Amino acid sequence: MVELLSLFLNSVFAGNILLAYFLGMCSFVAVSKNIETAVGLGFAVIFVLTVTTPVNWLIFHGLLSPGALAWAGLPDVDLSFLKLIIFISVIAAMVQAIEIIIDRFSASLYAGLGIFLPLIAVNCAILGGSLFMVERNLTFIESVVFGFGAGVGWMLAIVAMAAARIKLRYADLPSGLEGFAITMIVTGLMAMAFMLFSGITM
């Protein structure tokens, strides 16, 4: 239990998927202009990550990893090179599902997210979550906690960024610095702050 809690805290703060591993930057920069859509996209990312990471865990360990097909009489088969294409298909299917759900329950959020909802499918944070899950040899339960924690960390970062950018709107910045450049610099400062959590262990 304590390990799971510390895994969760680590994936939210010190190992933040956005601020420490740079994943999910495109939508982070593009959707952090106002808080409402940032929160909406944050919840969508949490949901997709929490579902796809464990689902991909089952598929990877049940079908793809070396020796996983021993039950079918094929103990030497190693299909792990297929993981990229399988993971991305699972993610695309999940995103399609969440698109339908959001459209059904909150049309205004659906309109606000616009093109960025389908683009979650190519949000590197989601695929990155699954790939990290394989690389770090997580167990099934750990993969659930990790997926959820990574999503929460991502949402925390984008909501904080949206709040900062609302203030930045009134700043008189030099030509060229406004928009992307200042967003990156502020993100850098935020990453520095999040790094301070790295000493925490449970």
Place this chain on the structure above:
Amino acid sequence: MKLTRTKAFKTFAGPAWYENPINMQMLGICSALAVTVQLKTAFVMTLAMTFVVSLSNLIISLLRNVIPGNIRIIVELAVIASLVILADEFLRAYYFEISKLLSVFVGLIITNCIILGRAEGFALSNPPHLAFVDGLGNGVGYGSVLMSVALIRELFGSGSIFGYTVVPERLYAAGYEDMGLMLLAPAAFIIIGLMAWLQKYLVNSRK
């Protein structure tokens, strides 16, 4: 006709400088930040990325008249994913050390917005040779940012270029120290931010 006036050259120069995918269009930033601690990884990543984006552009442009509109994203992803798997397996077979250093980021080329963006926005509506050149241009634009960030980070962070120490021993003896912050995540964000500022300023002042 001057070389710089040809359509192919414009297709190449656009993404390589004026519409630089990272600095100007804010695409494909994730990997640009993550692999720039060393020049070596940045260089390999640039090659892998250029390979995937130019070939996926070429293939999708060749197929553009036979891909049904409503399933085009799936088709594009399938093409891209196959090329990424090729690059990933190639690196793992011949350059295992570097592929370890790049960890998940070669796989993440699939989700690099530049590639899907170019496939959607350019390859689907242009002939194959232009699509290929556009892919090369994007690779060069992406690579130039990656290499410059990596150069700054490696030079100031570990005092070396491509793994060779360049900061003289005498400087260290005189009290110079490598800047540890350069190797950490925040430095990457800040350097990219400053570079985007510089490039936007240069492009805008030329107009």
